[in-house]
Amino acid sequence: MSSEMSLALPCFAPPPFPDAGRLLLSAAQVNANYKKQVRDEMDYRIKLAAQTGKKGIIPCCRSLHISLFFDGTGNNEENDTRAAKPSHPTNIAKLYHATYQDADRDGYFRYYLPGVGTPFPKIGEMDYSTHGLAFATGGEDRINWALLRLVDALSYAITKGAKRLDDSVAKGMLPDMQAHAPFSGEVNRRNVMKPLLKALETQAVPSQQPHLLRIKLFIYGFSRGAAEARTFVNWLTQLPDPKTKTEHQELTLAGLPVSIEFLGLLDTVASVGAAHILPGAAGHMGWADNTQQLPDERTFPGLIKCCRHFVSAHEQRLCFPLDSVRRPDGSYPANTQEVIYPGMHSDVGGGYPPQDQGKSCNGVGEILSQIVLHDMYATAFEAGAPLSVLAECVTDCIKDKSPNRQIDIKTQGEFDFSKELVKRFNIWRQTLLNTTLQGAEESEDKQQGYRAYQLSQALESAVIDQVGWITAWRIGRYANGSLTAQYFYKSAPQLDAEGLQREKDAHDAAVKELNAHRAEAEKNRKPLDESLQGKPDLDPTNAQYQLREAAREFQHDYRAWGRDINGGIFWDKTLQIALDVIPKHAIFLINGDDEAAEYEQMKADGNRRYSQLFIDKLGTGIRTQPRADLLALYDEQIHDSRAWFMQSALGGREPWGGYFRYRMIYCGNQANKNLRLISVEGKVLNAAPTSNNVVWFVEPKTAYNNATYKVKDMATGVVQTLNPPASTMQPGAVVAQARSGVISEQHQAMMASAINMLKESGAKVV
Template structure:
């Protein structure tokens, strides 16, 4: 049977998770003035050390004890939010949909509205999630590419670096760093996807960042030296950072930490120091919620996994405890989407030794929490999917929010506290410490939620992350058997809340109308934020008038449909144009989830008999563009068949632990765990299938364990498809390369392993290829591309992804497509199509469409080109070079 861990001979077992603690009924916010005093003393450590040094120096000189010196530390908090999360608009939504990162931001000291906080050295900065509007970096409207391909991730990380310049500058009496200067710095530090593709990721991002920052850092260092000499302001002794992130924002936070370490590391007398503008700098606390670095790849290909470009080689936490003092990572126990692989903070002690133990660095801790991705990181409003129906205090992510606040507060994070925790003196001298009503309300948590969580925590097993996560997936499978297979879901309050007369699901007509109105409003709002107006070109005045009249009719009809929907549901819909539109489809989500799970559990596959030699037992999926940057892997269907076998079997075994009969809890603890699953744990896969891709994930189902990366290792056997813009096996450089991937249907393998399921065992010999069957094609024309030979060593499935990436990095650069290299009819057609696409884009930008006809006719003239590729001579040479590398 499939096992979550398969160790190489001689390698020690991986280190276990830190056990998730029981949650106290009173919550985890500070309760006494002593708690606050301990927190403040840690923030003032640099000041106390400076005074201690001054007293020692005075004593040695025989002088009287000096007064406390005028010094301070800067306490800067940075917040990287998750995909499609946008704090300003999420806060004013009704009900609010703010994540835990956004709530911690609101609870942190350093508000721009209170100059006293800046005077005390507190600064806070928030970076909204990819896919949302972020005008400061030139994103004036939400971007679908941000949701699917991490566009904007690197710019957000570099924006975080500019915030350090802003904080130091303001502390020196300078005005805030202008948006124009900050934007120019972000552009100078960044590497575009085009540059990365053309150079296969060989551009040195650290060198670009150092070059861009050299001048502003030099000016700040000179300013600090001047103030130190003149004694005109409090001397800054240190920069203390507190960095938080959720989802892809957590990946950004980890990348930020690694990039900053490279920027600040200097050798001094054989020891490493970390200086920014000449000031000692460290990350005191790194707080992460369920790190995901590869969401975008699997939106297009749910059978794939990997890392986006800016996340390559930057998920491993910095090794220096001097630079990164403490990290806490809270991960989701029940996330199973194929497109949301987790990046653990566990890693090999020695990346070069394949037998090195996989452990947690000193000062780093990983905990597992119930629920899916946003049940840990936050963002679900009360009532979503019928969960937490009685208010936000019942939302499951409140548990993780309290835990992260507590962990950060213990090490001196500059956080506001409830008024009850402050002494009268603390309230008078530091009024900014008090949480306002809204901030305190965002931490509200119900006793019922705590009771259910503690029942879950009592049954939680111990062990390495992948083992504990597997057991949790098997336990919730038992719950799904009762609710989805035996049909008890229809009777549950969570389902009744979103079905029948309570249903707010939109029809196809309503979804299209709302999406159209949202798009119109989004374009208007983007222009108001500074975006260029959308250009529309018409050949004649009559054509313009007809188009405008048609648009007016379409808008009027959409507004009528919107008004009818609001009347039917009794709720007014306001558009949030800072984010992509997401229609309500909750009843459909859960109903289809139940059908999907039941079909696989029963099973109801309707697989017909064959001779075992044809293609009918194979599935084919397409990755439209593999040049997404970063690393793209293919998962192994044989592993997935074993996962199904294990999860189905252990789901059945766990059923009596939860239920004594249909819809009947086995005992009181089981009743509380069932209630947690019913009323708190969401189904992210149900949302993804029905809102994001409107259908079943290719090669995916509820019987898969979550993929987990441990730095350069994985719990899955993976085959490398692409890295840094190079598709493995394709010796030519194009703007876009598609892949067609044919895999054995895992259900066919399941039938062979578990004939008791009633699946016909096929006659004939079963050939299971050791390597994936992959063909490449040009995305513009669909023409097949010639593939290099001798790639077997790179294509092999392995859990040791680091060694395969090292081989890929040694491959020769692919040849750019040009008149010289387009030496076959197929490649000549592709070159013409690429030139035509460039011309069209240029015409759209300029409004001049003259000259396009000739290119279009030239392309049409080659439409009869064969789709099977010829083998150009230069490709044979490239294959020879590649084989020298991998062999």
């Protein structure tokens, strides 16, 4: 950990989870939520009465409440909620379901944006995309679509006849909003949005009924969707013309003040461009470049009223580096908390179905992400979010108000939870607090609402401690061979060879049928919509095999028996990944010395924690409480994201990764690991000039001690051994400097070429 990060402010632990869950609200909480929503209207009426001297006048006025939901990588509400069996929407989709429905007439708007790598017919993406899943392709269009949703809501609220921004018209605007390297796209977005907003501002006369007061935004995001949400916030602040913008000026759209009442983020992962699928790639390219820090509150005071970032304690995949909301200087933005939760990436953001990997076999109520769902609901509700409430919680204050604020039965079922889950979570929470485990911790909040507990550790230190616990679990279950005797393993779905073939045949038949329906629609000139969107790639039902292979990999690494680079990947597939990525984006190497040190520390921490979960060297689980319940949380709730990830696509697990690596954590453009930049803007640094078609690869000594780095020019066949620059924990500054140099070289080459062309044409060049 860098010295700067060691001085960082502490992160937070979640509060104890209440036995009754967080949907069971008090009358005071429900009424406070309503009063926050109408506070501006009440203030306006009081002010107007004071100005006119007339009391009792109730002018028709309102604020617009706009909720935006950016779902995670590979997550798609249309498929996950309606088509998938069993249904497995993420927490973002569930919060979307819980938000006021069909409430546009009352000034409440909600918009859902499917995760990258999944169909989004409104922007022209009909199919699941490997590039979207791996490199966040399509993220820029989703963010720009969200900006255009603001125009849609404003148009409905302002124009006569409540006109909407037609989807086909908005889709046609997206190409004009896109960035073109090396430029950021800021001017392009402003050029599209400015005339739309100006036209609406002209129509929004003071005498309009209802009189519009302001725009309140409620923004949610998971995974790359959380990165999109953060980029959206930054791009929103760039819409005003910089020529007319003054310091500390309030952000406005169409003349209306804008505030972000709530920003709810679940385990932000940018991973745009090349993620850490190779031995290092920043993931901060394209639309995520310099957009992950929240706007400076000194420039935009009061813009973000409340931000909560819930992060995974146990995720370790290279492709999922975490983007903290902490500033590079170690401080947190105002009104912001970063809270650690147990489990992997999707144990926080949701999306696992019951029985996945043999976990949560008794239904949705046992899924670990349900805790996060309730907690995000609670903190958003307290911030005034337009979220529906249980029938028994409807108060006299809201029962006759429009829109309907009562949650529907189906959505209520999506918030199910079990008593066992609550008990296990509250016991796990004590490990985060570094207290002696107690079996009967008080599970009720001392105060109503969500009150996170500030730790004494920075985020990186807390994560290191938590990884020690899951490493201890893996030693018992994986290294010591007790996996296959466990109930969760036996419950993990697994088909034999014939079953896998039938599954594939059924999937192929469904795709063929869908294509026939699409062809018929196109023949009849009917638009392709969500009903004809593509199907997810087949994810074979072989969880037991994946778990066994994961256990074999961990066992070999733990006992230093040696293995291939990732437990079964073919080398040529690794080269192909490099071939797709290298020419386009910044690529970093992770310091091999750091990896060796991480291995030793993680192994030692796991050995130290082992006796708190197991009673012998055979991996026999502890039977005394509360540690037996803590062990049960790891057995029956926390998934193994590495065991599954890329297995079906590549025949092995994530290349270059492993169970003995700490997660990469970014704070802005600062990282918690030493990195070496080797490529940026299509140029390989410290190498002779190459064509655009290059392959970068590593010849490793072991999985945790890389040795030789090379680049091969596919046009000439020339192979160069690289001498990477010095390592740094501030990759952003290095990239900016290198990019500036490359762009300068390109500019000079273009100018020289233009001058030569003019000379050859006979023109006089002065």
